[in-house]
Amino acid sequence: MDYEQVRAVDSAVADALEGEDSRQEHTLAMIASENHVSKAVLEAQGSALTNKYAEGYPGKRYYAGCEYADDIEQLAIDRAKELWGAEHVNVQPHSGTQANQSVYFATLEPGDKILSLDLTHGGHLSHGHPANFVGQFYEVEQYEVDPETGYIDYEGLAEMAAEFEPDMIVSGYSAYPREVEWETIQDVADDVGAYHLADIAHITGLVAAGVHRSPVGVADFVTGSTHKTVRAGRGGIVMTSEEHADDIDNAVFPGGQGGPLMHNIAGKAVGFGEALEDEFTEYAQQVVDNAAVLAETFADHGFEVVSGGTDTHLVLVDLRESHPELPGGDAEDALAEAGIVLNANTVPGETRSPFNPSGIRAGTPGLTTRGFDEDAIAEVGDLIYKVVDNHDDEDVIAEVSERIDELCAAHPLYE
Ligand code: DSN
Numbered sequence: 001m002d003y004e005q006v007r008a009v010d011s012a013v014a015d016a017l018e019g020e021d022s023r024q025e026h027t028l029a030m031i032a033s034e035n036h037v038s039k040a041v042l043e044a045q046g047s048a049l050t051n052k053y054a055e056g057y058p059g060k061r062y063y064a065g066c067e068y069a070d071d072i073e074q075l076a077i078d079r080a081k082e083l084w085g086a087e088h089v090n091v092q093p094h095s096g097t098q099a100n101q102s103v104y105f106a107t108l109e110p111g112d113k114i115l116s117l118d119l120t121h122g123g124h125l126s127h128g129h130p131a132n133f134v135g136q137f138y139e140v141e142q143y144e145v146d147p148e149t150g151y152i153d154y155e156g157l158a159e160m161a162a163e164f165e166p167d168m169i170v171s172g173y174s175a176y177p178r179e180v181e182w183e184t185i186q187d188v189a190d191d192v193g194a195y196h197l198a199d200i201a202h203i204t205g206l207v208a209a210g211v212h213r214s215p216v217g218v219a220d221f222v223t224g225s226t227h228k229t230v231r232a233g234r235g236g237i238v239m240t241s242e243e244h245a246d247d248i249d250n251a252v253f254p255g256g257q258g259g260p261l262m263h264n265i266a267g268k269a270v271g272f273g274e275a276l277e278d279e280f281t282e283y284a285q286q287v288v289d290n291a292a293v294l295a296e297t298f299a300d301h302g303f304e305v306v307s308g309g310t311d312t313h314l315v316l317v318d319l320r321e322s323h324p325e326l327p328g329g330d331a332e333d334a335l336a337e338a339g340i341v342l343n344a345n346t347v348p349g350e351t352r353s354p355f356n357p358s359g360i361r362a363g364t365p366g367l368t369t370r371g372f373d374e375d376a377i378a379e380v381g382d383l384i385y386k387v388v389d390n391h392d393d394e395d396v397i398a399e400v401s402e403r404i405d406e407l408c409a410a411h412p413l414y415e
Pocket of ligand 1: 096124
């Protein structure tokens, strides 16, 4: 992008902005929660709507001058309803975590009980970690994945629910590579009289495209992020039935937020419009196909792939079997030096600190956006293994880095 105006007044910020553009162009973004939005989404997010206050909802604002804010928010809502088939959508949450916060606020009292997946097994901070407000305001118990298969232990979940009698069961995960059985969890929630929140932050795009089954119309509440696999403006979203519509709207504003970030909502509207095009379904299918190839490539090299593969956009590797002396954080550093940007991640049965855990998590949404197909992804899988296996060999890292430069040049961003 051209930062002419910024440079004229602030060269330090212009340098950093240009540096970030260059970093994204010349490295492989494989953090599973990241993607590259279109120039149209970037432009909408950079619009003058950043100046506008629009507390309230379309047609019911607390400020004058909201006519275009109304148009934008209504477009985002209507497109989201069409994309996910939801009865009611709130597009104002500033993030996925704040979308989750609104659901808790709408349904629970402090001290109520939440049953959610353990963070080290693929859950999320906002599902009940003690360091997060959720772990502090509510009583939380956590289910796990089956240690043998790596799949959600649905029977264990049902047993825990019967014992714990939660008010809310949370499904949907941030480091879980398998398709989620929403109906099974809904049945458990119904049996114990709990609400069910399905957090599809990572897989919003896969669900929208129909390449992962949808919890919309199954779970009481569905939350998501809008900038991950669905590749729209940055932020969160809540979907629910008409029955809970007012409670959710009141919990988002004024319950948990003030003025909506209208420029981000414009980015959401544009991105949702793009996701309604046929090409988006092809994109989402390619994301999943690429991840399957990445998992196979890793397994062929001898990496232990959690759950044995993937149905989604991400692959989780437990390094303890193949590289017992190499924590994930050290692997992350070596890969970043070579130009492959992914993250160290906790794994089921974690034995190390969350600051330098035992696994790495790799996702395909970003590379698929820049046109990587199965062959290119298989080569990236080979290169990842090569770096991890030679993490302290500067010559190997330099050699891989050169190849990453070539791959980036062959798959340019923002042409
Ligand atoms: N930070 C996101 C992730 O990487 O999974 C979740 O919020």
